[in-house]
Amino acid sequence: MTKYKSTSEVMKIISDKDKIRNFGVIAHVDHGKTTMSDSLLAHSGIISPSTAGSALAMDSMKAEQERGITIVQANVTLHYQQDDDDYVINMIDTPGHVDFSGRVIRSLRAIDGAVVVCDAVEGIMTQTETVTRMSLEERVRPVLYINKIDRLIKELRLTPEKMQETLAGVVANFNELIDTYAEDEYKEKWKVSIQDGSVTFGSAKDKWAINVDIMKKKGVTFNDVIEAYSDSGKVEDLVEKAPLAEGVLGMVVKHHPPPHIAQKYRIPKIWKGDLESDTGKALLACDDNGPTIMMCVNMTIDPAAGPVAIGRLFSGTIKDGQTINIIDTKREGRVQSVNFFMSNVREQVGELGAGNIPALLGLTDVRAGQTISTVKDIPVFEASKYVSEPVVQMAIEPKHPKDLPKLVEVLRKLTIEDPNLVIKIDEESGETIMAGMGVLHLDVAVNLIKDAKVEIVTSEPLINYRETINGGCEPVMAKSPNRHNKIFMKVEPLEPEIAEMCRNGTLSEMKDKKETAQILRDKGWSPDVAKKVMRFDSRGNVMINGTKGVQFVDESTDSLLSGFDEVMSEGGLTKEQVRNCKFTFTHFVPHEDTAHRGLSQIGPASRRACLAAFLSAEPVLLEPMLAIEVRVPTDLIGNVSSVLQGKRGKVLDMQQKGATSIVIGEVPAVETFDISEKMRGQTAGKAMWNTHFKAWTPVPKSIAATLTEDIRKRKGLSPNPPVATEFIDRD
Numbered sequence: 001m002t003k004y005k006s007t008s009e010v011m012k013i014i015s016d017k018d019k020i021r022n023f024g025v026i027a028h029v030d031h032g033k034t035t036m037s038d039s040l041l042a043h044s045g046i047i048s049p050s051t052a053g054s055a056l057a058m059d060s061m062k063a064e065q066e067r068g069i070t071i072v073q074a075n076v077t078l079h080y081q082q083d084d085d086d087y088v089i090n091m092i093d094t095p096g097h098v099d100f101s102g103r104v105i106r107s108l109r110a111i112d113g114a115v116v117v118c119d120a121v122e123g124i125m126t127q128t129e130t131v132t133r134m135s136l137e138e139r140v141r142p143v144l145y146i147n148k149i150d151r152l153i154k155e156l157r158l159t160p161e162k163m164q165e166t167l168a169g170v171v172a173n174f175n176e177l178i179d180t181y182a183e184d185e186y187k188e189k190w191k192v193s194i195q196d197g198s199v200t201f202g203s204a205k206d207k208w209a210i211n212v213d214i215m216k217k218k219g220v221t222f223n224d225v226i227e228a229y230s231d232s233g234k235v236e237d238l239v240e241k242a243p244l245a246e247g248v249l250g251m252v253v254k255h256h257p258p259p260h261i262a263q264k265y266r267i268p269k270i271w272k273g274d275l276e277s278d279t280g281k282a283l284l285a286c287d288d289n290g291p292t293i294m295m296c297v298n299m300t301i302d303p304a305a306g307p308v309a310i311g312r313l314f315s316g317t318i319k320d321g322q323t324i325n326i327i328d329t330k331r332e333g334r335v336q337s338v339n340f341f342m343s344n345v346r347e348q349v350g351e352l353g354a355g356n357i358p359a360l361l362g363l364t365d366v367r368a369g370q371t372i373s374t375v376k377d378i379p380v381f382e383a384s385k386y387v388s389e390p391v392v393q394m395a396i397e398p399k400h401p402k403d404l405p406k407l408v409e410v411l412r413k414l415t416i417e418d419p420n421l422v423i424k425i426d427e428e429s430g431e432t433i434m435a436g437m438g439v440l441h442l443d444v445a446v447n448l449i450k451d452a453k454v455e456i457v458t459s460e461p462l463i464n465y466r467e468t469i470n471g472g473c474e475p476v477m478a479k480s481p482n483r484h485n486k487i488f489m490k491v492e493p494l495e496p497e498i499a500e501m502c503r504n505g506t507l508s509e510m511k512d513k514k515e516t517a518q519i520l521r522d523k524g525w526s527p528d529v530a531k532k533v534m535r536f537d538s539r540g541n542v543m544i545n546g547t548k549g550v551q552f553v554d555e556s557t558d559s560l561l562s563g564f565d566e567v568m569s570e571g572g573l574t575k576e577q578v579r580n581c582k583f584t585f586t587h588f589v590p591h592e593d594t595a596h597r598g599l600s601q602i603g604p605a606s607r608r609a610c611l612a613a614f615l616s617a618e619p620v621l622l623e624p625m626l627a628i629e630v631r632v633p634t635d636l637i638g639n640v641s642s643v644l645q646g647k648r649g650k651v652l653d654m655q656q657k658g659a660t661s662i663v664i665g666e667v668p669a670v671e672t673f674d675i676s677e678k679m680r681g682q683t684a685g686k687a688m689w690n691t692h693f694k695a696w697t698p699v700p701k702s703i704a705a706t707l708t709e710d711i712r713k714r715k716g717l718s719p720n721p722p723v724a725t726e727f728i729d730r731d
Helices: 007-014 033-043 062-067 098-110 126-137 149-154 160-181 212-218 222-228 235-241 244-255 259-270 278-285 401-417 439-451 496-504 513-522 553-569 599-616 634-646 675-683 701-714
Strands: 020-027 074-082 085-093 113-119 141-147 199-203 208-210 293-302 306-315 317-319 323-326 331-334 337-342 345-348 351-353 359-361 371-373 392-398 422-425 432-436 456-458 466-469 476-479 486-493 533-537 541-545 581-589 619-633 650-657 660-668 688-698
Touching: 007 074, 007 085, 020 098, 020 126, 020 244, 020 259, 033 074, 033 244, 074 244, 074 337, 085 244, 098 126, 098 293, 098 306, 113 126, 113 160, 113 244, 126 141, 126 160, 126 688, 141 160, 141 244, 149 160, 149 199, 149 222, 160 222, 199 244, 208 212, 208 222, 208 235, 208 244, 212 244, 222 235, 259 278, 278 293, 278 306, 293 401, 337 351, 392 401, 392 439, 401 422, 401 432, 401 439, 432 439, 439 456, 466 486, 476 599, 486 599, 496 541, 513 533, 533 553, 541 553, 553 581, 553 599, 581 599, 619 634, 619 701, 634 650, 634 660, 634 675, 660 688
Parallel strands: 020 085, 020 113, 113 141, 141 199, 541 581
Antiparallel strands: 074 085, 199 208, 293 306, 293 371, 306 359, 317 351, 323 331, 323 371, 337 345, 337 359, 392 432, 392 456, 422 432, 466 619, 476 486, 486 581, 533 541, 619 660, 619 688, 650 660
């Protein structure tokens, strides 16, 4: 076992960029990421080797230890010795459950390589595919670690030939993913192969791993592995010869790039500033002497020290006491101390150079996803694109009213640590609503609130809905409350591709006007319309100024948009968010006198006009549809299909893998709350399944009216939605 290096020795190595590697562990839930990470920590002397594999040291939260899943990403800096070379390896262990995929996406920004852990028996699963796709989109190079090889020998009792065939199949499937999702330039370069050592086999639980390099160096073969699991063999001998850390960290050192190499191709993808400028050159070169530029990827709250901002330092050197700018919010902050993590212990280091993953104390205003720099007004890093959006919500309130301030404080901390948890207050009912990626996400949040000694009462989990339109409408007119201003508005469905660009930030008011107009023209919009967009709404809607030669439009823009924003956040049917609508403001008859056309007059008129147009254009309610993948013995396929059909779901595909079948289908999110009881009952507990958000789909006509009524009643509104004529004014 390597000696645990002191911080001062690690600091000597850390200044040599060639000796740094930043990698993350990503995988499907329960494929063995955290168990593998334990062995790596033991190898660096951070935890005792005897507890590795059961300590789950990277799962520091009580909920993680109890549930046996990773919920938050954990950082650790390891020291690794290979022959005579010393390396500093920054590792992030990420969650596998789909409800926490937001954390995986943010972690990918900080790393240059990923070790994808995959179960030898289950092979490449949906979440393996999702996380691999995300890493390739961020230009993070993947290598493959096939775990649980012992299952092939002990459970499936495969012959050596059959075993090699199975493993070759997993590698081929993984390379198919790279072929599908990698950019052309990296498709061939990044494919993994057993021959060059970018695939490692092992058992994280038993703490051994082999790849081509280890086989050559130590003379271990696959027969030795099979021998170790036979009655006369000893797994300990195998661990002695081929410890897991050497296989995995050796593969990381060999195949993952050091930070100054990786940034040359990663920066053009994640930073849209001028690469020829001094700042751009410093970022590409990962220059210690350049301006300090860091992207925060994760916030944790230290009970003693307050918020800790963890992120990737792309350029410059960050030091204690340094004053920096938070670019996104145009604020200043001061770094109290610079640290890195040795497991869950924070080590103070005073300063760190570019290419590392520092943990900074003292920056209370920074949030995950923000850019911090010593230079003001630099372009920020591209926002992380999330695969899912919050679809489940619940109302929460303190059991004792006196605990309200404490609850507010706990919620504030939770949203700092997890930007994917959305807290909002319903203005009409006064309820505090918490929205998350799934039932598990909310369940974990509720337990964290209880751990903070706040007793709360929660509603049943509720599904979020969305509203959109099926048709268009001719311009309708609405007057301001004083009847002196007239606004004419029409609406039509927005092209899904453009709506998606609004949601992922490709189109936004922050971007250059010429650039956005060009994108719209390329998508077939007329030049006149393309340059007259007043608002790109991040929910996927746009507002266009279609007036010609009308006075006072510019000075009334904010008032007009306030009405539009209000309707987009609370649509006309059920006060749910609106998506995929293209509003055009066609004509405006304002009052001459400024006093008669202020916000209090134009805002309500704009809101009425948007509602009238929306309700005239065949409004529909959308519900979240989840993709579901069920693994089940072949003779039970019929039972799984009947469960899905009973839940308004449908089967889309079936695949055979040995004795099990995989049923791929879709099911509305609202129907999944009791799906586990139904599925267990029908399959005697033999089915394994997982779900992830797929798309927003229209609610079937047969239940739309009842559902609309139920949602409105729940929100304390009258059961019937308003009709367009209530908002249309006549001359």
